[in-house]
Amino acid sequence: MPTAARLGAAALAGALLAGAAAPALADTATPSPSSSAPASSSASASSAPASSASPSPSSGVPAGLYGKGDPQYDGVWRQSLALIALQQEKVEPAGAAVQWLLGQQCEDGGWPSYRAEGTPCTPATEDTNATSMAVQALTALGGHQQPVTRATDWLRAHQNPDGSWAYNPGAPGDANSTAVVLNGLLAAGLDPASVSAGGRSGWDGLASFQLGCATPADQRGAFLYQPAPGTPAAADTIASAQALLAAAGGHLPVTTTDRKDAPPKALACDGGQGTGPGTGTVAHADSAEADAAWLTARLAADGQHLTAKTPGADTPTPAYDSTAWTVLGLVAAGHPAEAASAADWLAGNAFPWAAQGKDGTNPAATATLVLTARAAKLDPYNFGGANLVQLLIDSGPKPESAPAAGDPQATRAPGSAITEPDENSGFSAGWLIGLALAxxxxxxxxxxxxxxxxxxxxxxxxxxxxxxxxxxxxxxxxxx
Incomplete structure (x- = not known):
């Protein structure tokens, strides 16, 4: 069946041959990215919305930083994601961009979300999410073993006795932070089974948030954000999405893994297993499959993307971040077939999330989509008609070097990844010029x-x- 992009291409060719003005084809506006943030109490830097009352840095956005928005809550997170994505695409970032990230590290090895130049480190502001993402960035770049080792030592020193990690050290652990820390440890070559506190390993810490056989059938395999006394355990979308990559033993960037022929296996329960979250009832060997099965079911139920209901909203809205992390996790878990439709949906719908925020390009969102596209074997240079790599490059300092063009093996047909006939695609300027020349x-x-x-x-x-x-x-x- 012809896709909207292919039908649009035919119409455009006809218009050019007839000498008529070609119609402008672009993505239809979708809700603001901030309105699609999951209604979770998670403090993860990947999902926590920035406060509207947060002050902008007095000196403005640093020259070496990607993005123009206030970096107070996500400076290190978005910088690290940008560097990982650009390194994956063989773009050598500006030295100032790497030095900015290195300069944010504190003497004890941890990273805060952001600190203005000249501001001393405060241990209370250091967080595990920023530190773990910085570890993945510096590992991907290579040549930064000393700061990476200091960072992993810091992470090990701030593991909770139950094996988990909190966003800020000293607080109760949460699934999102634990998963992101495991990503960092795995990127650095450390086995979470050997990283422990109080006799509990990193895998034990992650398992403490997974819902097992004692929970309702439609919740099993998912992750909750954090147990709350007196509150029934409930699946959390972004927690489940971010936990999958860690449960699968993966990190950023996601590389090709052994492909499983069968769909992910739901958690097998015989009616007498487990006593609820916090007891480690889901074995590590079954963790990724059970989570992947739950997320795959949610994708199917919501039109091949995840949704979340924000406070005060009557209906759920698209959760771009959760959908992207799910694609990354499914690929890492060996289920690229189950990830394909969600990646297609992102290609057709996520451009506003990446590029049309109040501060223009959102480097964290754009970088996440670059990583997602490549993991799903789509073209980040033409992802639903958008050149995500160039968009990311343009949001920061000029790189030292970059490929002259995109991957020569990648598709050049705008919107070719989109399978749903009503999805938006847009057309790249290069494609239009090529068509006009033809x-x-x-x-x-x-x-x-x-x-x-x-x-x-x-x-x-x-x-x-x-x-x-x-x-x-x-x-x-x-x-x-």
Whole structure:
């Protein structure tokens, strides 16, 4: 069945051949990214909304930082994601961008979300999410073993006795932070089974948030954000999405793994297993499959993307971040087939999340989509018609070097990844120019053939009969 993009391409070609103005094709506006943030109490930097009352840095956004928005809550997070994504695409970032990230590290090895230049480190402001993402960025870049080791030592020193990690050290652990820390440890080559506190490993800490057989069937395999006394355990979308990559033993950037032929297996329960969250009832060997099965069911129920209900909203809205993390986790868990439709949905719908926020390009969102596209074997240089790599490059300091063009093996057909007929695609400027040039070549060839035909005709042949002079239907098609 033709996609909207292919039908649009045909219409555009027809318009150009007819000499008519081509219609502008672009993504339809979708809700603001902030309105789709999950209604979770998670403090994860990837999902926590910035306070509208937060002050902007007095010195403005640093020159080496990606993005123009206030970095107070996500400076290190978005910088790290940007560096990981650009490194994956063989873009050598500006030295100032790397130095800015290195300069944010505190002497004890941890990173805060952001600190203005000249501001001393405060241990209370250091967080595990920023530190773990910085570890993944510096590991991907290579050549930064000393700061990476200091950071992993800091993470090990702030593990909770139950094996988990909190956003800020000293607080109760949560699934999001624990998962992101495990991503960092895995990127640095550390086995979470050997990182422990109080006799509980990192895997034990993650398992403490997974819902097992004692919970309702439609919750099993998912992760809750954090147990709350007196509150029934409930699946949390962003927690489940971020936990999957860690449960699968993965980190950023996501690389190809062994592909499983069968869909993910739901948690097998015989009616007598487990006593609820916090008891480690879901074995580590079953963790990723159970979570993947729950997330796959949620994708199918919500139209191949995840949704979340924000406070005060009557209906759920698209959760772009959760959907992207789910794609990354499914690929890492060996289920790219189950991730494909969600990646297609992002290609058709996530451009406003990446590029149309109040501060313009959102580097964290854009970088996440670059990583998601590549993991799903789509083209980040033409993701639903958008060149995400260039968008990310343009949001920060000029890189030292970058490929002259996108991946030569990648698709160049705008919207070709989109399978749903009503999704938006947009068209890249390069594709439009190429189409116009192709049309121009056809016109030149036709005109040349017409001239040859006219030149070969005799004067007698070329003079129309008096009674046929007005019969233009007998003239060649090209001269009408």
């Amino acid at each position: 049309v121009g070549v056809v016109v030149v060839v036709l005109l040349s053939l017409n001239r040859r035909r006219q030149k070969a005709a005799s004067p007698a042949d070329s003079a129309p009969a008096p009674d046929a002079a007005a019969d233009t239907d007998d003239r060649p098609e090209q001269t009408r």
